[in-house]
Amino acid sequence: MSAALEKKQDAESKMKIGLILPANIWGCPYTNIYTEILKENKVDFDLISWNRDGSENNTGLQFEKQLCRKNRYSKLIPYLSYISFIKKIIRKNKYNKLIIHGSQIAILLSSFLRKHYNKRYIFDYRDITIDQLWYFKRNLHAVLRGSFVNIISSPGFKKHLPNSYEYFLSHNFNVEEARQALTTKTNNTKSDIIRVLTIGTIRDYVSNVEVIKALANKQGYLLQFVGKGVAQPLIEQYVKINNVRNIELEGYYPKKNEAKYITGSTILNIFLPKTSHRCSAALANRFYHGLIHKKPMIVTAHSTHSEFIVQNQLGLALDDCANLDKKIKNFLQSLDQNKFSDQCNSLLRTFIEDYQLFKSIVVSFIKT
Structure with a gap:
């Protein structure tokens, strides 16, 4: 040497x-x-x-x-x-x-x-x-x-x-989970209850309450908020004052339990503030969870999320939550699960390619 x-x-x-x-x-x-x-x-x-x-x-x-x-x-x-x-x-x-x-x-x-x-x-x-x-x-x-x-x-x-x-x-994902998702069949069994899951950091009060208002005490719906953040105590207070009964609120959760919550859900909530550049430009962790676990998503229209969701038919891109219960049911009834899974995998393959380039740059940074 x-x-x-x-x-x-x-x-x-x-x-x-x-x-x-x-x-x-x-x-x-x-x-x-x-x-x-x-x-x-x-x-x-x-x-x-x-x-x-x-x-x-x-x-x-x-x-x-x-x-x-x-x-x-x-x-x-x-x-x-x-x-x-x-x-x-x-x-x-x-x-x-x-x-x-x-x-x-x-x-x-x-x-x-x-x-x-x-x-x-x-x-x-x-x-x-x-x-x-x-x-x-x-x-x-x-x-x-x-x-x-x-x-x-x-x-x-x-x-x-x-x-x-x-x-x-x-991208905000675990690349090994993404690779494994490409070969894992989905198991979205039909249920009488539509579980709308908000998981991760609970930052915004207004947009989350808009979703809660739209689905509060609606038959056949269960709202789940899992995670903590600045909006969490305010949402708990709203739920109590307005007697919202079809909701489960959990705080901090161990990372190892995350997949269990997601696989048990029907659709993921990523409806974020419409006027915030911070939210409209970002891609949330929940977006990647939706792709990996093959779950439809509710997102805000005219955002980076919506560009992916609309183009690939992966969920609902909304300006507001009017008639949200009917919109969710209509989307789920028309959902072709095989086509949906293929679209999720197509995006994951693109994101994995992005990761490979990112990794090569970090390795170059280390060795330069």
Whole structure:
């Protein structure tokens, strides 16, 4: 073995990467997409996260100050404190490279990244946040320009990002589950009860209540909300005040139980706020659950979700929830399960190809 090759392998073996998250670890499942690749390539790494809701106990390198949500300005101080915490950890551990999740974190770190990690970080963009405010545009450009590569989780984000940079897709799914789904037959047995499932982070109150209102106490329907988030307690209160009886509300669930909830459902709810760019441009985890488990979906019209749903006939794309019960029944009655499964698999194959390109980029980042 040549001395140059030995030196390169020794450098790779000593490499350590810091993965910086914008929130709790439980709220950032997409991190696993990176950590699996890092483990496969025997690269040491740390997760730096923010225990924003106080629900996690001493989970690695974690900032413990909870986020105040009273107004925009009350959020700023905890964010700046978290940025200070991140810088302290990076300086202490001297990471070779970084993977930055979230535009708000990347923007607030922009000068630090430019000075210390130029072309030595991946910028992973999965949510529209402060990057759309005019006074952060210069910082956003600095982040995009200084990265090794810019990753987005939805093609819809391209409409809201500067078009002078190249972006690559990283989908919010487990690629092995997606591959297995291509060869797994669906088992959507007919039932007298139509189970409408909302699973994952429960962020929005208005759109979820619109679905609840449309199906409240309707015969033959069961609403299921599984997960936690800022809207969860408000939804519980609405259900109690309005005596909604055909609903099951569960909070946090172990990831290992997720498939059980999804396979037991009839249709997935991804009806999100109509006026929010943040929601209309994103692709939710539930969207990938629908493809993998072959479940129809309810989505908002004129969104990135609806582009996929309408083109592939995978569910309902709605402006509002008027007559939702009839629309769901009509769709299910006309559903050709074999054709539906084929359409799901066609999209999954495309997304798996996207993953292969993404993985090759991350491996190149590690080895460069």
